Amino acid sequence: MKISNRVQKIQFSAIRKLTPYAQEAKKNGKKVYHLNIGAPDVEVPQAFFDAIGDFQGKVLKYPSAPGIDELRESWSDYYKKRNLNFEPENIFITSGASEALLLVLMTIADEGDEIITTNPFYSNYKTYMDQLNLKINAFNTSPDNGFALPSTEEIEKVISDKSVAFLISNPTNPTGAVYSREELERLKELAIKHDMYIITDEVYREFIYDGLKYLSFAELEGIDDRLILLDSISKRFGACGARIGAIAAKNKDILTSINKLATGRLAVPTLEQIGAAALFNSDESYFEEVNKEYEKRRNTIYEELKKIDGVSVYKPKGAFYIMPTLPVDDAEDFAKWLLTDFDVDGETLMMAPADGFFYNSNEGKNKVRLAFVLNVNDIKKAMNILKEGLRKYNS
Numbered sequence: 001m002k003i004s005n006r007v008q009k010i011q012f013s014a015i016r017k018l019t020p021y022a023q024e025a026k027k028n029g030k031k032v033y034h035l036n037i038g039a040p041d042v043e044v045p046q047a048f049f050d051a052i053g054d055f056q057g058k059v060l061k062y063p064s065a066p067g068i069d070e071l072r073e074s075w076s077d078y079y080k081k082r083n084l085n086f087e088p089e090n091i092f093i094t095s096g097a098s099e100a101l102l103l104v105l106m107t108i109a110d111e112g113d114e115i116i117t118t119n120p121f122y123s124n125y126k127t128y129m130d131q132l133n134l135k136i137n138a139f140n141t142s143p144d145n146g147f148a149l150p151s152t153e154e155i156e157k158v159i160s161d162k163s164v165a166f167l168i169s170n171p172t173n174p175t176g177a178v179y180s181r182e183e184l185e186r187l188k189e190l191a192i193k194h195d196m197y198i199i200t201d202e203v204y205r206e207f208i209y210d211g212l213k214y215l216s217f218a219e220l221e222g223i224d225d226r227l228i229l230l231d232s233i234s235k236r237f238g239a240c241g242a243r244i245g246a247i248a249a250k251n252k253d254i255l256t257s258i259n260k261l262a263t264g265r266l267a268v269p270t271l272e273q274i275g276a277a278a279l280f281n282s283d284e285s286y287f288e289e290v291n292k293e294y295e296k297r298r299n300t301i302y303e304e305l306k307k308i309d310g311v312s313v314y315k316p317k318g319a320f321y322i323m324p325t326l327p328v329d330d331a332e333d334f335a336k337w338l339l340t341d342f343d344v345d346g347e348t349l350m351m352a353p354a355d356g357f358f359y360n361s362n363e364g365k366n367k368v369r370l371a372f373v374l375n376v377n378d379i380k381k382a383m384n385i386l387k388e389g390l391r392k393y394n395s
Contacts, residue, residue, distance in 0.1 A: 010130045014123040014356025014369075018332075021339035022350045030343050033382040035370040036352040038173070038320060040238040042290055044279075048239060051278035052271045063270050065262040066255075067093025067246075071273045074280035075231075075246055084218045086229075086248045092258055093268050097203050097232035097245040101167075102128055104228050104247060107257045108197055109134050114163040115199075118149070120323070120364065122173045122201070123356040137163070138359040143314035143323075147177035152186050159190070165197035166190075170217070171204040174323050174357050174369040176298075176316020178208060181215050188220050198223060203232040203245075204319040206287050209295045212317055224250040235320075236287075237279045244268065244276040294320055297372040297379055304383035308390065323354055323369050327390060331355070331368050334393055342389050349385045 015037050022032050066072070072088040079086045094100040109115065111133040117125060119138035129136045139155045141147040149155065166187055171178045191198050200217040208214045218229055229248040234240040249255055298315075301322055305313045310327025328334045332353035339348055352371075354364035372379060 006131065006133070010127055011356065013127065014354070015352045017356075018336055018339060018350060018353075021336055025339045025343075025348055029346065031347040032339070033347065033349045033374060033378060033385065035372070035374065035379075035382055036350045038235065038371045038373060039240050040235060040320070040373050041375070042238045042293065044237055044239045045282045045286060047278040047282060048237070048242070048275040052275045055271060055274060060270055063267045063273065065259055065265075065267055067091070067268060068270065068273045068277070071244075071277040071280075074277045075248075078280045079218075079248065082216070084216055084229075084248075086218070086250070090248055090250050090255070092247040092249075092255055092262070093273060094245040094247060094262075095265075095268050096234060096243045097201065097230045098124065098128075099265075100230045100232075100245045100247045101125075101199070101201070102131070103258050103261050104199055104230070104254075105129070105132055105134060106261055107254060108228075109164050112162060114160060115165050115167050116155075116158055116163050116196075117167045118147075118169070118172065118175075119359040120174055120354070120357040121167075121359075122169055123352075125167060126356075135162070136359070141175065141177065143175075143312075146314065146317070147172065147175040149179060149183040149186065152190065155187070155190060159194055159196075163194065163196060165199050167199045167201070168217070169201040169204075171207060171214075171316075171318025173201075173204065173319055174321045174354070175314070176319045176321055176323075178212055178214070178318040184215060184217055184220060188217070188223050191223065191226055197226045197228060199228045199230065201230045203230065203235050206236050206291060207294055207320055208291070208318045209298055210317060214318075218248070226251070228254060233276050233279055237282070238290075239276070239279065242272045242276060244272050294372070296376055297374070298322070300376045300379050301370065301372045301383065304380060305386075308383070308387045310390070310394075320372050321369055322372060323357075323367055325367050327394060328366055331364070331366050334389070335368060337393060338385070338389050342385075342392065344385050344388055347381065347385060349382050349389070351386075 072091045076088045114135045137158045232245040313324040335351045351368040354367035355361040358364040
């Protein structure tokens with residue numbers, strides 16, 4: 001039977017493609033440390049579960065396509081506390097930030113149009129582009145200067161008459177870069193000059209280290225009509241399985257068009273929306289404690305990686321990913337080998353090969369992305385497995 005060309009050209013997720021090998025390792029009795037995926041282990045605030053448990057309705061009707069009022073209002077309040085002036089009517093609830101991006105891309109881009117992003121980039125961005133027959137183009141960033149944005153001239157080289165938007169993750173997945181006001185202002189000016197949208201993926205905004213202050217694109221002036229913010233409760237509250245995201249925008253035509261698309265999928269689940277609304281009433285100390293924990297994890301994984309012969313690594317300033325270069329020719333082959341042929345006392349490690357995060361996959365051939373989402377002790381154990389695995393693999 002026929003399988004569409006669209007699906008056939010889409011690559012398996014760089015984050016999950018080694019999952020069958022991890023499952024087989026577990027069947028064989030091995031413990032697998034999962035550093036391949038950004039699934040936080042920090043407990044979801046109890047308010048989420050209490051709000052769902054307190055639901056008194058006897059019938060679960062369809063909520064409205066843009067989301068329940070309670071959640072849109074609480075998300076708006078969260079933004080206003082952070083100097084982002086989005087009203088409830090500016091917020092559209094989605095099934096995670098993934099659906100948010102798909103809806104935005106379907107709204108602003110036609111087949112063959114280009115979306116400009118950083119290189120490296122979040123691997124699923126390309127998956128979404130391929131689904132819609134869009135082209136992804138990218139400007140290079142480098143660990144040599146902390147993956148900072150390149151000069152205006154370098155960015156402009158990848159812009160064409162088919163370019164409709166910048167898609168920027170900040171803090172960045174997979175590099176952990178955090179952009180300065182000067183960098184954001186330069187992208188803003190380019191977007192205005194070339195009449196492009198700015199899609200800003202800000203799901204990691206709470207994960208900022210070393211005393212840095214986060215600046216959102218939404219705090220800049222003069223771009224209300226072209227700014228589209230993607231958000232989610234998944235990372236912020238450790239609620240990945242709830243699948244609650246949002247689009248925040250002040251361009252009414254954008255939101256009206258997104259609503260036209262979203263009515264076809266009817267709605268986002270009611271109970272999860274109720275739980276999510278309660279999450280935004282969490283005390284600010286929750287974010288402070290989570291941030292402290294992740295900064296410890298960042299410091300631990302960075303220091304442990306530096307101890308491994310042949311590994312080079314940049315210390316991320318945000319998010320919860322780190323992308324080391326390994327002393328191997330093929331990081332995917334090595335990552336697979338760890339799962340199939342290696343363990344330390346019955347324990348092994350799953351990583352995400354980095355080739356899928358690069359515009360040219362060969363650039364990531366000897367790199368992996370690691371998510372420091374485990375506790376400090378487990379990170380140390382995982383890094384010991386990596387060290388011993390590299391020693392044996394290269395012997």
